[in-house]
Amino acid sequence: MKFMTPDRWALTAAALLLLVLPFAVSGYVLYVVNLLMVFVVLALGMHVVIGEAGQFALSHTAFYGIGIFTAGLINTHWHPPFIVSILAGGLLSGVLGYVIGLLALRMRDIYLALATFAFGEAMQWVFLNWEGVTGGSNGMRMEPAELFGYKLTNDLQAYPFVVVLTAGMLWLTIALSRSQYGSSLRALRESDVAAMAMGINVKAMKQSAFAVSAAFAGIAGGMYTLFTSFIHPESLGFQTTIVVLTMVVVGGIGSVRGAVAGAIAFGLLSELLRQALSIQELIFGVILMGFMMFKPKGLFADRKQRVGRKAAQGAHS
Template sequence: MRETAAPARLTGPRLALLVGLGILALAAASIALTGLATGYIIYIVNLVLVAIVLALGLHIVIGECGQFSLAHAAFYGIGIYTAGLVTNLAGTPFWVSLLAGGLMAGLIGFFIGFLSLRMRDIYLALSTFAFGEAMQWLFLNWTSVTGGPNGLNIKPASVLGFQLLSDRAAFPLVLAVTLIIVALVTVLHVSTLGRSMRAVRESEIAAGSVGINVVRMKLTAFTLSAFIAGLAGGLYTTFSTFIHPDSLGFQTTIIILTTVVVGGMGSLVGAIGGAVVFGLMSELLRQVPSYQEMIYGAILILFMMYAPRGMFAFIGRR
């Protein structure tokens, strides 16, 4: 009987080439689309780009390092409120507010990770879930800072002294930052650090036996994930001038988690593709808010049962 060759997986240079081509295609499609689209369509494109950044942040901690975190929406909210408050109080340029949101979320992520990442599996999930719920309570009740249930109005972001007063004006910056994050996460994936994280994901005992500091890898992944989520929050403030705590609850975490799992857990291409699909789907489902949880739950169950490798698993083979 003739043996069949096993499918080759995309690794190293092949993955970098594929993602590079995807970046060019994403940039070209976005620019072409916004040249003809209405303001609402451009707003949706901006939301999808932010969803890509969010998914890549969660991909680092879950897909690369195999640690289950349910606090991603909290770090996203920290980035939004930090960037918004810095802009409101100091009138700083876009880049300063963006980095402030990322650094604040990364710093808090490092602290929470230091406390939580000695736990494993369900205990880690519960501890990060508790942190996410605590931050949701803080966003809702710290009225003097966050605006509480009334929400927070954010001044328009500015670049070189010019205010970004429309979604179309903010789009080039949102696209540029998204492409930079995609490129950096791709570099991480093919680097020694990325391989060490994946070794921890596959077996902590085996990784430790070859000299990998397991706790350090987990903490690095958690901090980078929180930092990128904070950047996504800062990016959101470039085209949105209002934020309400209700949009940062546990449902947002579930949507991001579904994006990564259904797109292809452990797959960089899957995280990006899932973010595009679910970024568009979440906007469509705004018309039926009562059924969103049921629809996302059904999708997640079906994929876990019949396609556990994810929606874009076929791209990982040749």
């Protein structure tokens, strides 16, 4: 008789919780859950480029913002089914991510991090100053997302769609990780030279990792427009990148379950500290530095290694 694995138990419990949640909680709690789902997709996107491909990129929030503004503008001016606007935001972000991936062909490590950081800062400047499109420092009000004429005007109405989209992106991440493509990304992460010797097109894989990661961020931005009607560029700064990076690093670089757990834990912490931004920056900075120094593989990566060691010991006993 086969028993369910801990991961399957966790997925089953999470599915049951998400199923009953709308009947048991208030609108604000649903807003927080919707926001956590967006963070999960953001963390999964960063997991692809950093955890799977080993490319240290700090431009994630820029693509998230591109997804928000693209989907928001399409919803406001043309009112298509929201899946169209979300896919448009993901596609535009993915194309720009592929272009930014050219940096990875010429830079690595700290130089790549600095270059992608500069791109993220440049995009926030664009968000803040392109007043005709983004509203500039006044922010942008967006029309509710629609599905065949049905408008999503509150968190409860958006909730099932956000959950389904998040589940789809999680499934896609796991499928990519278990595929030949995921194996090629991990070979690239370990060594460019070894990956090239194995016949892997290193240049194409690096650019595709940036494109997929950026598309995830763009889709997360589109999901955000399902339950909010306003966006301010100040929320799309480097601080958001640090929050998402903390989720991935603390959860465990290279671990899908770590990215999900980190997104939920630090998404909640970020919401709790929303009224104290200066303290939030300090806390996340200390946590990130502490894990980078003393536990760089994160929580769930170590768990995976412990499980592997126990299985090996059991096989030898």
